[in-house]
Amino acid sequence: MSHSQSSTLAAAAEDRLRREIFDGQLPPGTRLAEAAEARRLGVSRVPVREAFAALERDGLLEFTETGRTVVKKLTPQDFEELFALRLLLEPSAARAAFPLSQKHRLLLEENLSATRNAKTLDEVTRLDLEFHQLIVAASGNARLLKLWRSLRSELELWLGYLHRQHRDQDLNTRVGTAGSHEEILLCFQTRSAPACEKLMREHILGWREWLPLSDENPSK
Amino acid sequence: MSHSQSSTLAAAAEDRLRREIFDGQLPPGTRLAEAAEARRLGVSRVPVREAFAALERDGLLEFTETGRTVVKKLTPQDFEELFALRLLLEPSAARAAFPLSQKHRLLLEENLSATRNAKTLDEVTRLDLEFHQLIVAASGNARLLKLWRSLRSELELWLGYLHRQHRDQDLNTRVGTAGSHEEILLCFQTRSAPACEKLMREHILGWREWLPLSDENPSK
DNA sequence: ATGGCTCCTACGGTATACCGAATCGTGAAA
DNA sequence: TTTCACGATTCGGTATACCGTAGGAGCCAT
Known part of the structure; x- marks a missing residue:
């Protein structure tokens, strides 16, 4: 060590x-x-x-x-569970996070700026998860944040597997994620709590959509 | 030991x-x-x-x-967080748990039967939490169950504090809880997933209602 | 060749020992 | 009396040692 x-x-x-x-x-x-x-x-x-x-x-x-x-071996079933929980937790967190505090607004802006400058796929992934975690943290519910964090490791593990399997294609679709995040932040600044909740929900549904799944998986 | x-x-x-x-x-x-x-x-x-x-x-x-x-010291703030998370997790779990498998239906019936025969307040409380946990387990999402279980200890702690402070009054209101649970099980057997979700939501809102809070708390 | 038995090894659970750092009490100095 | 400093003690982090047991390899019997 x-x-x-x-x-x-x-x-x-x-x-x-x-x-x-x-x-x-x-x-x-x-x-x-x-x-x-x-x-x-x-x-x-x-x-x-x-x-x-x-x-x-x-x-x-x-x-x-x-x-x-x-x-641990991760199966598509595991991933579906993680997805279902993100879909449950994060929109609610977004609703609770509205309106954004000055502090959290700045943190999210920093995150987006860093994402624009990111060079590697791993870095973009890390900033992606960080963005979502920041919104959960902004909800003000410390336990909700704790629950989310307990899912994060497995999520990162999955994304890592997927990246290694589809190294080429992801780089393009990633651009969409960053733009989606900017849209979310804009929503926080110009619209309502329910609008943010809905947008977050759609964002996660979209995320689920473009992930290449169930054709190959790392288990067994 | x-x-x-x-x-x-x-x-x-x-x-x-x-x-x-x-x-x-x-x-x-x-x-x-x-x-x-x-x-x-x-x-x-x-x-x-x-x-x-x-x-x-x-x-x-x-x-x-x-x-x-x-x-750990528990504050009313802590309790509100726990309440918010139950309100988020459990109705969704109920929706996902519909329709109930044979196994889980039997377990829930056993639970209600045990509740009817329960003698002490602690026992009723334990069976109450067990009922809710069974429904979360029936959702089929192992991670959701894990999240719920991570809240359970704190919940039990809070209920323990409250019981010691309001030893007399609780015994009566507890009867309502048991009846409410029977209603929920009936809903699973005769109605739809959205109906179960809604009923669970109302059940938790009601639970929040009758809890004597914010007058005295065990912290500081 | 296959099924089972035995012995041996490796592993996890636990106890004990050591160390540096933080804490607390005490006494001296202001 | 208050405050500061220093020594003793406590505490957590880590290493090492011991033990019972589970798993596996090899052997024997069928």
């Missing part, structure tokens, strides 16, 4: 494992053992154990009945 | 601490130290540490910036 800004070894281990799972270095189904990962990461089993626990509650790992730890 | 059906000491410690928090033996704001709790529970620090982590993610404990562990 040579360099990492995390204050605790457990957090550093969690970050690293999370990244390795996202990057596909630890494909779904991989069995992880505390001792082995501890050796590999150069720490003892205790921080690794805590990292496993954290990643499990984020849905990236899975504990079997017998205590084994496995990188 | 003399007797407990939990297979692991960490789970047993978690159960015990959870119960003590619910019972009010560990009032909000109480500072918990790993070593002290380990001595008190007769285990080492490791299981206690894991129990703390689990209870923190359940919202019953709180880690301060400096790493201290404190029993």
